[in-house]
Amino acid sequence: xxxxxxxxxxxxxxxxxxxxxxxxxxxxxxxxxxxxxxxxxxxxxxxxxxxxxxxxxxxxxxxxxxxxxxxxxxxxxxxxxxxxxxxxxxxxxxxxxxxxxxxxxxxxxxxxxxxxxxxxxxxxxxxxxxxxxxxxxxxxxxxxxxxxxxxxxxxxxxxxxxxxxxxxxxxxxxxxxxxxxxxxxxxxxxxxxxxxxxxxxxxxxxxxxxxxxxxxxxxxxxxxxxxxxxxxxxxxxxxxxxxxxxxxxxxxxxxxxxxxxxxxxxxxxxxxxxxxxxxxxxxxxxxxxxxxxxxxxxxxxxxxxxxxxxxxxxxxxxxxxxxxxxxxxxxxxxxxxxxxx
Numbered sequence: 001x002x003x004x005x006x007x008x009x010x011x012x013x014x015x016x017x018x019x020x021x022x023x024x025x026x027x028x029x030x031x032x033x034x035x036x037x038x039x040x041x042x043x044x045x046x047x048x049x050x051x052x053x054x055x056x057x058x059x060x061x062x063x064x065x066x067x068x069x070x071x072x073x074x075x076x077x078x079x080x081x082x083x084x085x086x087x088x089x090x091x092x093x094x095x096x097x098x099x100x101x102x103x104x105x106x107x108x109x110x111x112x113x114x115x116x117x118x119x120x121x122x123x124x125x126x127x128x129x130x131x132x133x134x135x136x137x138x139x140x141x142x143x144x145x146x147x148x149x150x151x152x153x154x155x156x157x158x159x160x161x162x163x164x165x166x167x168x169x170x171x172x173x174x175x176x177x178x179x180x181x182x183x184x185x186x187x188x189x190x191x192x193x194x195x196x197x198x199x200x201x202x203x204x205x206x207x208x209x210x211x212x213x214x215x216x217x218x219x220x221x222x223x224x225x226x227x228x229x230x231x232x233x234x235x236x237x238x239x240x241x242x243x244x245x246x247x248x249x250x251x252x253x254x255x256x257x258x259x260x261x262x263x264x265x266x267x268x269x270x271x272x273x274x275x276x277x278x279x280x281x282x283x284x285x286x287x288x289x290x291x292x293x294x295x296x297x298x299x300x301x302x303x304x305x306x307x308x309x310x311x312x313x314x315x316x317x318x319x320x321x322x323x324x325x326x327x328x329x330x331x332x333x334x335x336x337x338x339x340x341x
Contacts, residue, residue, distance in 0.1 A: 028076070032075045035075060036075075038100055038109075039071070039083055039098070042098050042100065042109045043083065043098055046109065047061075047096060050096040050098075050111060050113050051085075051087075051096060053113055054087075054094050054096075054113060054115055056087055056089060056094060060089055060094075061085040061086060061087045061094075061096065062086060062087070063083075063084075064085065067082060067084035068083065071083055073250070080099060080100045080101065080102070081099060082097040082098060082099035083097070083098055084096070084097045085097075091118075094116075095112075095114040095116075096111070097112045097113075098110070098111045099111075112124070114134070121134040122134065140162075141170070143171055144174070153185075153192040154185070156188075156192065156197055157178075157185060157206075160196075160197045160198065160199055161177065164199045164201050177206065181222060183222050183227070183262070184206060184221065184227070186262060187208065187227060187262055187265060187266060187269075188208055190262070190266050191208065191270070191273075193211070194210065194212065194269070194270075194273040194274040195209065195211055195220075195269060196209055196210070196211045197209075206221070206222075207219040207220060207230075208269070209232075210272075210273045210283075212276060212277060214278070214279060214281060215273055215275075215281060216233065216237065216281065216282050216283065217232065217233060217282045217283045217291075218231060218232055218272060218283060218284060218285050218291075219232045220265065220269065226259055226260040227258065227259055227261075227262070227265040228257070228258045229255070229256055229287075229288060230253055230254060230255050230256065230285075231252060231253070231284050231285060231323065231326070231327055232251070232252065232254075233251065233252040233282075233284075233330070234251050235250060235251050235252075238297065241297075252330045256285050256286060256319075256323045257285070259288065265288070267288075267309075268285070268288040271289075271310075272285060279295055280295065281293060281295050282294055282295070282297055284327050285323070286306075286316065286320040286323040286324055287317070287320050287323065289308060289309040290306065290307065290309070290316065290320050291306075291307050292324060292327065293305055297331055297334075300328070300331055301324045301325070301326075301327040301331065306324070
């Protein structure tokens, strides 16, 4: 029986061990620490030979941090994705990937090496010990070709989908995605000067994001009955811009408002996104008519950063205060290395 230091049993009224959740978490983190060690050993063992195969050295390569984030997230689900190293030299681009698979007898290590030069890509086949050409040309239907050449808002959407699906998208699949997102595409038709389509391939969901790469902090989706405005911060992007944080936090995604009125969401996006910025700025919505904004991530969510629609000067509503507190807590966790604040 689990007891406190004073000898009292740490159990809920129904008999549940109050430390069970923490014990389970400790076990999972311990298991994952062992997996990370196996990855480290595999990289130390195989990466030098993989880079030499390309006529390069280990020092020419850098870690693709996004692959590290993917590995972290996937391990929590019991899956192990590749850790990737990249290099650019003499007009060529090179990629070395190493991953682990769990087998019945233990673990096996796998790897892949890719080189790209003059618009063509090759993959090294370790079984045949030769380089094989990766076919990259997309076989598009006449209808898709017509859309891409039109320069219309729809061409932006199709281009995004083809990139995400590596060109493996037929007319029927495209028509289905369009049908499911028709309301979002209607919104994009009216906001494409300052918004862009973005397909989240992990969620299989289409969003609109700011066209200006320096405008960070929000995106818009469609939930089947209304437009949903999300606070959104990408953890990888945050760490690239704020390396001193050094904490692998999950992305922040929080719905703050929903409306079926296209005009209402269009006006909100005009307020949030239709302003050019030369320096990165965090613009995080609190509602359709209020947001918190600062170039300094650490200031986000503080009263001095609150902004409102030009005709709407007031104090925050209860829901807006909750939204501000949510983003403050997220930023605080980044600063505190993951601890709740």
